[in-house]
Amino acid sequence: MRISMLDTLLHRATLGEKIAMLTCYDASFAKVMALAGVDILLVGDSLGMVMQGAANTLHVTMTDMVYHTRMVAAGAPNTVVMADMPIGSYEHDHVEALANAQALRQAGAHIVKLEGGGAIVHTAQYLVAHGIPVCAHLGFTPQSVVQLGGYKIQGNTDAGAKQLMVDALAMVDAGVSMVLFEMVPSHVAQHITQALPVPTIGIGAGPACGGQVLVLQDVLGIYSGPAAQAPETYKAPRFVHNFLAGASSIQQALTAYVQAVKQGQYPTPSHGY
Numbered sequence: 653m654r655i656s657m658l659d660t661l662l663h664r665a666t667l668g669e670k671i672a673m674l675t676c677y678d679a680s681f682a683k684v685m686a687l688a689g690v691d692i693l694l695v696g697d698s699l700g701m702v703m704q705g706a707a708n709t710l711h712v713t714m715t716d717m718v719y720h721t722r723m724v725a726a727g728a729p730n731t732v733v734m735a736d737m738p739i740g741s742y743e744h745d746h747v748e749a750l751a752n753a754q755a756l757r758q759a760g761a762h763i764v765k766l767e768g769g770g771a772i773v774h775t776a777q778y779l780v781a782h783g784i785p786v787c788a789h790l791g792f793t794p795q796s797v798v799q800l801g802g803y804k805i806q807g808n809t810d811a812g813a814k815q816l817m818v819d820a821l822a823m824v825d826a827g828v829s830m831v832l833f834e835m836v837p838s839h840v841a842q843h844i845t846q847a848l849p850v851p852t853i854g855i856g857a858g859p860a861c862g863g864q865v866l867v868l869q870d871v872l873g874i875y876s877g878p879a880a881q882a883p884e885t886y887k888a889p890r891f892v893h894n895f896l897a898g899a900s901s902i903q904q905a906l907t908a909y910v911q912a913v914k915q916g917q918y919p920t921p922s923h924g925y
């Protein structure tokens with residue numbers, strides 16, 4: 653049986669190695685990230701903000717995602733690539749979700765990421781049953797920014813924390829390979845991480861997750877999306893850290909990010925909620 657790059661990475665995570673993940677949207681940054689030792693290149697639908705200049709991820713299409721996934725995979729053929737399924741590509745119909753996930757896989761993704769629990773659990777299960785590795789994205793889910801009333805921490809009430817646990821366990825039962833938590837209190841992410849047999853990845857979810865992800869532009873201090881629209885009033889979220897400050901090159905900054913994640917130096921408790 654052929655062991656995939658993703659299986660090898662998941663195995664290293666079960667042995668306690670932290671996963672260092674960054675968003676990536678093109679071949680040249682994919683090369684730099686591969687050289688820096690980034691474990692997973694996430695072709696995030698945050699490309700709506702950082703590549704397209706939009707205010708959110710709500711207009712990103714499958715065509716956009718396939719295009720960027722192909723470029724990232726071409727730049728880093730020996731690194732795991734995760735691709736976001738954009739809004740509208742997976743929520744309505746399982747068969748359509750599978751066709752879209754397969755298109756992302758053909759473009760070079762090893763694993764796809766879906767936002768939400770609840771009804772999305774069955775979609776995840778369907779994709780996994782058809783051979784598509786899936787990462788569940790829980791907590792703050794950017795595709796629901798309107799319904800959630802803005803960029804707000806999730807799981808910060810007893811009921812909210814319990815629901816996160818229910819969703820995470822249901823996603824694991826559905827067969828997902830990883831669970832990503834965005835903007836969740838650190839103690840909640842820690843509690844759920846300890847209960848799950850698969851690695852968790854955090855962004856604004858504290859130091860206890862099995863890995864970390866940041867948006868590339870945040871790591872390099874480049875402001876986009878809401879930040880670019882109102883730079884004078886913008887305050888970066890507390891989990892953001894500019895690794896370029898103090899580094900002499902982008903390569904060095906990304907290597908510093910990977911080392912900080914691997915050695916448990918980033919994030920610190922002060923980066924969490």
Ligand code: KIV
Nearest residue numbers: 675696697698855865
């Ligand atoms: O699209 C993206 O960049 C993401 C991260 C915020 C995890 O999903």
